[in-house]
Amino acid sequence: MSDYEWWQERCDGMGISQSLKVKLLHREQSPFQLVEIYDHEDFGRLLVLDGYIQASQADEFIYHEMGMHVPLLGRERKDANVLIIGGGDGGNLREALVHDFVKSVTMVEIDERVIRLSEEYLGVNGDYNDPRVNLVIDDAKKFVSNAKERDEKFDVIILDLTEPVGPSAVLFTEAFFTDLVEIVSDTGVVVDSDSVFLTLHGGGFLQEQSGDGENLVSVMLKTRLLPHMEAYRANVPLYPGGDFGFYLYSKDGVSLRHPVMDHQGKHYDADVHQASFALPKWQRDWLDR
Incomplete structure (x- = not known):
């Protein structure tokens, strides 16, 4: 787990967020948005756009x-x-x-x-x-x-x-x-x-x-x-x-x-x-x- 660090999803408006211990696999700024791919040991890989989780392999x-x-x-x-x-x-x-x-x-x-x-x-x-x-x-x-x-x-x-x-x-x-x-x-x-x-x-x-x-x-x-x-x-x-x-x-x-x-x-x-x-x-x- 040495490569895994705590990451917090973007927090807007309501003042709540979720934190996951993840490893960054890829990050790039496309012409439209920040695209990130993280790995979580239990939830698998996560697609994150502009700081919000869009999909995980688990669910x-x-x-x-x-x-x-x-x-x-x-x-x-x-x-x-x-x-x-x-x-x-x-x-x-x-x-x-x-x-x-x-x-x-x-x-x-x-x-x-x-x-x-x-x-x-x-x-x-x-x-x-x-x-x-x-x-x-x-x-x-x-x-x-x-x-x-x-x-x-x-x-x-x-x-x-x-x-x-x-x-x-x-x-x-x-x-x-x-x-x-x-x-x-x-x-x-x-x-x-x-x-x-x-x-x-x-x-x-x-x-x-x-x-x-x-x-x-x-x-x-x-x-x-x-x-x-x-x-x-x-x-x-x-x-x-x-x-x-x-x-x-x-x-x-x-x-x-x-x-x-x-x-x-x-x-x-x-x-x-x-x-x-x-x-x-x-x-x-x-x-x-």
């Missing part, structure tokens, strides 16, 4: 399975088109490709270095050479605007973003969401997610603490650009607070809480799918604000 599958399989399997889908915004570690791509009914997966990541370093050090990514995959190295705001002009539609859109402190900051806005809703199919869904906290003042999001006071949930509750929202949750140990929320936005309001087919992951299955929608009363009240 990344919880986030990726719950974020992808719930919206894909919550209603009948055929020839589904999936859009992943961000997701440079490749875990969401991996889970989307599991299903034969997924016709295409477009992944838009602004920072190619995150993709390549995640491939090299974490190895949790899907197959970028799968013929269904369209990997786009570009700004997501520009991609979505162009997709709107092409009248392109997606059935599942996963917002797999960092906290709003780097290149993702421009995506946590009403302007971005206004364009995004134009590329959601009639039966489609947008999936957003964030760490959840309970304080003396009520519930809160990590994105609100690390950004400028809003996150995509608050934007959608205010604008109702997509009028229907459902929420579900999972515990992801290495995300701040451990309690992690997922938020589904749709046009038609069809509930996705009941899976239409079986799938067995390392974490996800039909029982976990349904149980994840059972929110505690304080979260229900908070989201009904």
Whole structure:
């Protein structure tokens, strides 16, 4: 353990952080953000962007399975088109490709270095050479605007973003969401997610603490650009607070809480799918604000 030193995750807003005894494997400043790879003896390798843990080899599958399989399997889908915004570690791509009914997966990541370093050090990514995959190295705001002009539609859109402190900051806005809703199919869904906290003042999001006071949930509750929202949750140990929320936005309001087919992951299955929608009363009240 001589090469391992105590490291503290970036602390913003709420005055809390977590400390891990890790060894630095790689650090570089990309054109967009600080990218770091650490090793922990029990949790494996960690991807850290601008001081925030994005994924660990030990528990990344919880986030990726719950974020992808719930919206894909919550209603009948055929020839589904999936859009992943961000997701440079490749875990969401991996889970989307599991299903034969997924016709295409477009992944838009602004920072190619995150993709390549995640491939090299974490190895949790899907197959970028799968013929269904369209990997786009570009700004997501520009991609979505162009997709709107092409009248392109997606059935599942996963917002797999960092906290709003780097290149993702421009995506946590009403302007971005206004364009995004134009590329959601009639039966489609947008999936957003964030760490959840309970304080003396009520519930809160990590994105609100690390950004400028809003996150995509608050934007959608205010604008109702997509009028229907459902929420579900999972515990992801290495995300701040451990309690992690997922938020589904749709046009038609069809509930996705009941899976239409079986799938067995390392974490996800039909029982976990349904149980994840059972929110505690304080979260229900908070989201009904």
